[in-house]
Amino acid sequence: MDKILVVDDEQGVRYSFKKILGREGYEVVAAGNGIEAIQMAGTEKPDLIIMDVSMPNMDGLETLQKLKSLYPSLAIIMMTAYSTSERAITAMKYGAYDYLTKPFDNNDMISLVKRAIEDSRISAPVTFEETGIEEGERIVGKSPAILEIYKKIGQVAGSDITVLLRGETGTGKELIARAIYHYSGRTNRPFLPVNCASIPETLLESELFGHEKGAFTGADSRKIGKFEQCDKGTMFLDEIGDMPVALQAKLLRVLQDGAFQRLGGKEMINTDVRIIAATNKNLEVMLKRGEFRDDLYWRLNVVSINIPPLRERKEDIEHIINYLIPRFNRELGKEIKGVSPDLLKEFNAYNWPGNVRELKSVIQRGMILCRTDLLLFKDCEWLSQSGPAGGEITDFEKVLSDTAYEILRKGGMNIYKDAVSSFERLLVKKALELTNSNQVLAAKLLGISRNTLREKMSHDKENGLPR
16 A cells, blocks of 8 residues: 655644545555654655645755655655745755645546656666665566666666667566666656656647646646756656657757747746657657657667567566565565466466566466465466467457447447446456455456445446445
8 A cells, every 4th residue: 555644734734635545545644844754754654745835944845855865766746825836846846746736626636646656666766686675676687688788777877878778568668767767876866757658749748848827728827847847867758759740859959958948938948857768669660751850869869778578588587577476475465485387387488478567467466366375377377378479369358359249239329438338347347256356456456446446346236246
């Protein structure tokens, strides 16, 4: 369960946060001032801090500076009563993740909290397998290909040179980017990831460069963009190949001049940001098609690191499994010692189209279903059903295909909505069946919170889901 520390001198505000965030499944602890917050950050080890700017004795900005000096990777959201407050902008310069303007919408606040916790995980410390450090993520493997990547990280981390990471989805590009950051000279400044493919094109420019109040419909207040937040830090531009061509020109200008303008603004803002970019696309082909600017390509591709797919370093599979099992044991309260020889043989025969991310998912789901101290072939049955080359249709695809056929045959005005709802109900039902109606395990299997699972169950009384 993620833990959030709320810091505010008003008891009513602390109570409201506990009530709202508690309903979302978060553990909430509270401090009444900055001194308490610094003490509790060390004892409670929160995943996120939400803190008011205006507090007596030690104000929020001073507390923020002290917290970031002690815990550089800790995500902190500041609260302010003024949307154009210079104090809010100063907070971003000091390393705050973002700020909330009072009064704020609860749904917007919850969405921001989720993003902050997710991004803080992405910027958690990265170590190498040989260190034996348990905190944070690790880059695991001893194959010649991964050892070469270790070497390149060491070569590029100490400089501010731009790095382009290339590899298939799930190979660990984010992990490599964080490793470069954590071994660089900028670790006391922010690491901000931006997925260019997941943010709508209409919002991406505002996300990167910010906007002024009134810049477009819905821009009710000034927004500080990632480049302004990330001054003196490192930005990870994931899926750079999906960035619109028009926006590529503005990015190029920032890389060349170190300056930009907010949307709707006239002031030139200077920034010093190191860029690490990543893509799973062939940028050279995109250049020929006019889908990617050649001047931006050469600006990004100063040093390129190619990350091999898992099928090309299968000798690392067992090392990765031995790293993942203890981690998931702690998360799931299990005591699984390893995988059976038959299952390991199956893993080595499989081509892993989803790479390390897919392997991680298979291990996690298998451990949820495992009833012994050894992960067995039957715990990961679906893996073998897809076949070593992934060519045959899986049972999962057949169920989806049959469900879609029935809905299309019936037709109707809300056919797409009905299809999504039907398949969602089927997923929830199967997850509860597989976990013997254990809602905690079923929620983990589905990748949602327990409260979200309960909400979906309560909305579907007619489908016969177990309570």
